[in-house]
Structure formats: C-alpha cells, structure tokens
C-alpha cells in the first residue's frame with residue numbers, strides 16, 4: 001500500500017520540484033527585464049511589489065478566489081454530468097447522434113465569449129451566469145472525448161458480452177464506462193482550465209465578486225501590482241487543480257501500463 | 265426451433281448469410297449444412313474470407329443467418345451455455361487476471377465461481393498471476409486467461425476463432441496441446457477456426473474445409489489419428505497425408 005502511495009507520489013514530488021525551479025527562473029527573468037528595459041511600475045510591477053500587493057489585499061483576494069473556484073468547479077461538474085448524458089445518448093442512438101454532434105460542433109465554433117452578456121441577461125449578475133460560462137466553455141472536450149471513449153470498444157468484446165446476454169446496462173457499466181475513462185480524463189484535463197477561464201470571463205463582463213471582478217477593479221485604479229497578484233493567483237489555483245485531477249486519474253487508472261513519460 | 269437428434273448438439277440446415285454494406289452484397293456463406301456432434305473436436309479451415317468467422321457467429325447465436333435454419337440442443341440456450349475465445353484475448357484491461365476470469369459468472373450473477381476460476385487459472389499454468397493486469401502478461405498468457413474465462417461456466421460448447429493465430433509457433437503448439445488436454449478431460453464440444461493446417465490436423469476429429477466467395481463447405485474429413493496427439497503425431501505418415509491433402513484443397517480453392 002505504502003509502495004503504491006510512493007509510486008504515485010514520486011512523480012508528483014518531481015513535478016513540484018520542477019515547478020519551483022521554473023517559477024524561480026521566471027521571477028528572476030521578470031525582475032531582470034524590469035531593470036534592463038527600465039519599465040514603469042504601472043506597466044510592469046516588480047515581483048516584490050506584486051508579492052506585497054497580494055499580502056496587503058489577501059483579506060479579499062482569498063474570498064474572491066473561492067468564489068471563482070466555486071463557479072469554475074460547478075461549471076466543470078455540470079460539463080461532466082451533461083457531457084456523460086449526451087455522450088451516452090449519442091452512443092446508443094445514431095439518429096440523435098446525427099442531430100447532437102453537428103449542433104455541438106456549431107456551438108463550439110461560435111465565439112462563446114461573446115455569449116457572456118447574454119448569459120448574464122438570462123442568469124443574472126450572480127454566480128449562476130459564471131457557472132454557465134464555465135460550463136459553456138468547458139463541456140465540448142468533455143462530450144467529445146467521453147463519446148469517443150464510450151463508442152470505441154472492441155467489437156469482439158461487445159460480442160462476448162452479447163454472448164453472455166449481459167444487457168445494455170451491464171455492458172455499459174462493465175465495459176463502456178471503464179473503457180472510456182482514459183479518454184474522459186483527457187477531456188477533463190482540457191476542460192478544467194477552460195472552465196476557470198470561463199468563470200473569470202463571466203466576472204469580467206459583469207459581476208460583484210470573484211477574482212475576475214477584482215482584476216477589473218484593480219485595472220480601473222491602475223493598480224497593476226494587484227492585477228498581477230490576482231492573475232497569478234488564478235494561474236496557481238488552476239495549476240493546483242490540474243495537479244489534483246492528474247492525481248485522481250492516476251489513482252483510477254492504475255491498471256494502465258506504466259510509461260516513463262512525465263505526468264501531464 | 266425444433267429439437268436436435270440425440271448425440272447432436274447443434275444442426276445447421278441450408279444456412280446462407282449475405283452481408284449488405286453500402287449497396288454491395290457479400291455472399292459470406294452459401295447453403296451450409298453441418299451437424300455438430302456432442303463431444304467432438306471440429307475444426308473449420310479455409311482461406312481468408314471464406315466465412316469461417318461468420319459461421320462461428322451464427323453458431324454462437326450472435327448473428328442470424330439470412331437464410332436457412334438452425335437447431336440447438338437446449339443446453340446451449342442457457343446463459344453461459346457457449347464459451348468463446350477470439351483471435352485477440354479481448355480481456356478487460358482494467359481488471360486483474362482473476363477478475364477477468366470471473367466476468368461471466370459476475371454477469372450471470374452466480375456465486376461460488378471463485379474456486380473454479382482459481383482452479384482454471386492453476387490448470388492453465390497461470391498460478392501466481394491472479395492479481396496481474398492483462399498488460400503485464402505475454403500474448404500467450406492473455407489468451408490462456410481468455411480460455412479460462414470461456415470455460416468458467418462449464419459450457420457444453422466452446423467456440424474458438426483463430427485463438428492462437430497471433431502467437432509464435434512455440435506458444436501456439438503448447439496451447440494446442442493444452443487445448444487438447446482440456447477437451448479430453450471435459451469432453452466439451454469444441455469448434456476451432458484456423459488457417460493453420462498443422463493445427464487443424466493435430467487437433468480435429470473432423471476437419472471442415474471451406475472455400476471462399478461464396479463461402480461453402482467443400483469437404484469434411486474424418487481424422488482418425490490416434491489420441492492423445494502430440495509431438496509424435498507429426499511423424500505419423502497419416503498426418504503427412506492429411507496435411508498434403510488439406511494444403512492442396514485450400515490452396516487450390518484460394519482465388520485471392
């Protein structure tokens with residue numbers, strides 16, 4: 001058991017170390033660039049100023065982060081539920097698949113960012129419109145990947161379950177669903193960061209809370225140090241959530257052949 | 265469906281099958297008559313595309329013939345009455361060996377299969393790998409897991425579609441002998457599809473030779489080579505005679 005934990009944790013520790021080195025390098029380049037190009041503080045604040053801005057304002061940055069994360073994760077969860085439902089329908093009904101798939105492609109092709117004002121009109125200024133944006137931006141990769149995973153089952157395997165007269169529900173639970181998990185997670189890993197982007201965009205357009213709102217407020221007072229602090233906070237939170245998702249994936253897909261490829 | 269005669273497990277009368285895809289029709293099987301005798305080891309041989317898999321699927325009840333009729337003994341209509349092994353192992357990669365072998369009883373909701381599963385795993389030389397995942401096994405071992413899975417419900421009929429086609433010659437011969445052993449111990453009826461002529465002659469009680477387009481039975485050979493067969497069988501003059509005959513038949517009817 002502890003071996004198992006270690007084998008899961010080791011790549012994570014390595015990833016964290018790499019991340020620390022990268023961040024340190026990035027901050028150093030940033031500081032040097034300000035000196036070399038003689039950048040004004042309102043254009044690019046120094047790392048130190050951003051750090052200070054964060055801790056001076058953390059009393060409202062943290063609550064703003066929780067709001068944004070709540071909106072993002074709710075939208076992402078909605079993507080998973082709706083995505084799985086649509087994918088299931090598409091696998092079992094070629095007719096509905098023919099209706100749903102083109103609609104999804106068309107929806108995906110529309111600039112969803114432009115729909116933010118409409119969503120706010122429909123769902124109000126509160127969190128619901130942001131959840132809607134997070135959902136709208138993130139659900140396409142979830143549906144498409146889940147549908148592929150549910151459909152791409154070896155024909156002989158399906159024949160075998162037919163021979164056992166397993167029925168649709170059992171075949172779904174015992175074959176299609178586990179078969180689709182790796183592809184579902186590939187979709188989730190694309191969708192989760194986009195969901196966060198969706199929530200922030202929603203907050204940009206019209207809101208009273210959340211990190212997107214704080215960024216807009218900071219802009220309007222030319223507090224670029226605070227803008228940077230909030231943006232970095234979104235990026236860090238998004239990365240951490242992605243890491244959690246990868247960890248869940250590894251736990252659920254332990255049966256997959258080990259590869260030496262780094263965790264992504 | 266009428267009852268089959270005693271001593272017969274399944275009977276096909278005048279069975280034809282046509283596939284229709286995008287306007288094109290393929291006559292995969294044409295007027296096939298065949299009785300499966302209880303307990304026999306039947307081998308289907310023929311060139312690629314002569315309808316062997318189609319015939320096997322019809323026997324399994326996975327495919328309804330477009331023409332003709334099929335009578336089965338009642339035992340085959342029970343769930344788990346037919347075991348099947350495919351060219352690829354088609355295991356569930358997310359399940360351990362033991363849990364893969366247990367799939368049929370799990371689907372049929374019968375209990376107490378664990379002992380039987382462990383027994384099968386042991387007798388096919390997989391002991392110690394119960395908890396391994398399929399990707400951790402060699403191709404031959406995976407196919408043995410598939411055989412265990414097919415045998416778990418103790419079906420009277422075992423269907424195998426080129427089960428050893430993807431394996432190397434050594435593994436293939438070993439599994440041939442393992443299969444003969446399983447068959448002679450359990451006295452199941454086995455239908456084995458192959459296009460390996462040595463395999464056909466080594467294993468079959470009867471060898472059904474098929475020809476392609478349209479898929480037809482051109483000859484049924486009774487193979488009286490003494491059992492148990494093994495390495496010594498290859499030295500039997502009758503083995504050489506049968507292989508030469510089969511080779512002439514199959515290569516002669518291959519229009520590809």
Ligand SMILES: Nc1ncnc2c1ncn2[C@@H]1O[C@H](COP(=O)(O)OP(=O)(O)OP(=O)(O)O)[C@@H](O)[C@H]1O
Pocket residue numbers: 283284285290291292310311312313314315316317318319459479
């Ligand atoms: N699902 C299908 N749709 C259309 N045509 C098919 C289908 N399955 C098989 N056929 C055609 O039917 C014919 C017989 O196919 P079948 O798979 O039964 O042959 P086979 O003897 O098993 O060949 P092989 O030794 O290559 O496995 C072939 O010409 C094939 O192209």
Ligand SMILES: [Mg+2]
Pocket residue numbers: 316317318425
């Ligand atoms: Mg075939």
